Amino acid sequence: MLSTILLREHSRTSPHLLSSLTFLRSMGGGPRTFPGGLNKWQWKRLHQKKAKDKEKKLLDQEKQLYQARVRSQIRANLAGNPDNDSQSDPNFSPMTADDHLKALADRFMKAGAEDLWNEADGPIKSRSTQLPPTPNNRSIRRPIDLRKLVSESDRAPNSINLNDSMKNRHYSVQTRRVSRFNFRRNESSSSEDDSDLDLDSEEGLVRGFGSGGDEEDEEIKGGGNVKKLMSSSAALGKYDVKKTRRVPLKFLEDEENLSDHIEAIRNEFNNRNSIENATDKSDENSILSQKRFDECNVSPLTVKALTEAGYVQMTRVQEATLSVCLEGKDALVKAKTGTGKSAAFLLPAIETVLKASSSNKIQRVPAIYVLILCPTRELASQIAAEAKVMLRYHDGIGVQTLVGGTRFKVDQKNLESDPCQIIVATPGRLLDHIENKSGFSVRVMGLKMLILDEADHLLDLGFRKDMEKIVDCLPRQRQSLLFSATIPKEVRRISQLVLKREHAYIDTVGLGCLETPVKVKQFSLVAPHELHFQIVHHLLNEHISQTLDYKVIVFCTTAMVTSLMYLLLREMRLNVREIHSRKPQLYRTRISDEFRDSKRLILITSDVSARGMNYPDVTLVIQVGIPSDREQYIHRLGRTGREGKAGEGILLLAPWEEYFLYDINDLPIEKFPLPHLDPDVKTKMKNSLSKIDANIKEAAYHAWLGYYNSVREIGRDKTTLVDLANQFCQSIGLEKTPALFRKTALKMGLKDIPGIRIRK
């Protein structure tokens, strides 16, 4: 004690002594307890909690104030007399309900008003506000879509609209302050969606069981004897990728010597493609713009690699975003599925590395300049493969993936032996590397650019905690780019966790325009639940008989239901493969690569394949059961009709899931007639089902129950839910309902529900 006081006194005069004291303490020489007998971590946590509570309180206050101000302003405006209280005006007459709605709609659809939308106001509904019939609630009215009340002219004049831009070939960018609030670390702001967001986990029940089954970004630390990192080929994968690394960097000045070469490629291309271009340009649905890569401010070496890979013209999203991203601005970008978002962020990423490398040639181990985060392992591999193709002629620039399901040590070895400047990672594994004291966090401190692919999903509650921790460890002086095909309004608010307030919002879809690919025909089929397996079999057979080079993806609600569907269809002699989170990573990668490169194959999958995966020429997507939300429907459907091609999507629902159609009623979905099912096939299916291991069926029942329990509209009536689950049980040939652990049943609120069996 005395020595501490003496040291403290001394340290006032000697800073060296202070650092020695700190060192001594870290070595165990100093006091380890804080007031109240707390240790260092408890003390730290206590203060973090206090700060968080304070921040939340302040935020709530500000929010209430702001809402009150907006409400009073609306009231004043509607009454036509902003200065006086309308109620005290003797001539005051309340507006009709329709006028009121129209006035609200007008105000809300003004440019930049999206941040003011509340669940009850806005045109984009969350599931919590759906009003269509549920098993218990059949008479509720449909919500009014404010979009329909708004005239075309009220659209944001300066936001990018693909359809408009097609006419005048001119993109503009909406840059503005997004929200008055700082929503950073404020989960309560989206608490109404908590249960929806919980659905990110593939096995809702499994989460309840605590058995650790996750959907995406599952991290297996040190598990499995993985001999090589995943290496899937992206869309450009058939072209050679660079094999060697650790070559001295070639910098921008060297590239200028290539201008002759590029000029030659340009001329050759002009001649070769002039006829094709003429037809392309006439196609309004083409994803391509008229601008070529060689006309942009990107490195000639990148252009050379792109040209060789067949990328000559930019896609619309690439044209719309490139200049903004190259200027160094933060951006939030929305563009339809399959329109080339990956290249849109990879191009500025490469330019960032080139620029940073040229100004920092002395570092022995290069800093990580670009970090790309995405929700699934397969997507990370795909992005890395595409980046490698673009980097083909950039010697000395490397890209690596850090994803779960591989050995952590292997990652570390690769990082040491082959230092890279671009990392593509899933959040969980990245965090492991940051928190591991191996120097990775130091390399990350040089970061220049952070990219979130599938940004809305990464900012969901499922990933939010990890994202907050990651962002906390990154330098503030960086550029951030967020890309997705869907950006719900909650995400625009929460995006400030990552983006600067002054960022560009680039929407190449356009407010109120169709969010799905134009050439994809969409159908919904509502049929009794017990017929679903047979209907899927029937739809697949029909499609195969009509489509020579068929390539189909069937999405199921959970991993175990996917597994059951796969085994059943395999028994029925269909050419199927399966991918879901319960499969080892090497298996997943192998199947993913096989499916990418093949034709006449059916992939049965969970939501691990829903976002970002670029399997070329998928002819049909079948979604069995209700998707977790509207966004997931759009992403799953987007696995077909990529690059402006044609495709087909069928959503198969049980009658009690039909309410979901209201969430997507602005999409062009036609009713699919109930097919005539062959009784012989029914018998065959029954036989096939009987051959499947009962454990798989039991796991499927558990997963099914967990998934639908977490779907708010279905899960809140536990008795009906258990009834439906038992019907499912019978339909898959289980005679006895599988029992739940007491703890699980309790967690799910099912303990005393008739029909639930508890394990003794």
Ligand SMILES: Nc1ncnc2c1ncn2[C@@H]1O[C@H](COP(=O)(O)OP(=O)(O)OP(=O)(O)O)[C@@H](O)[C@H]1O
């Ligand atoms: N400039 C280009 N010229 C030709 N093809 C391109 C170009 N840019 C991208 N593509 C192709 O478009 C397809 C879709 O690209 P990508 O996977 O980046 O789409 P996406 O918008 O990220 O889709 P998702 O929303 O599903 O993630 C890929 O096959 C890719 O090779």
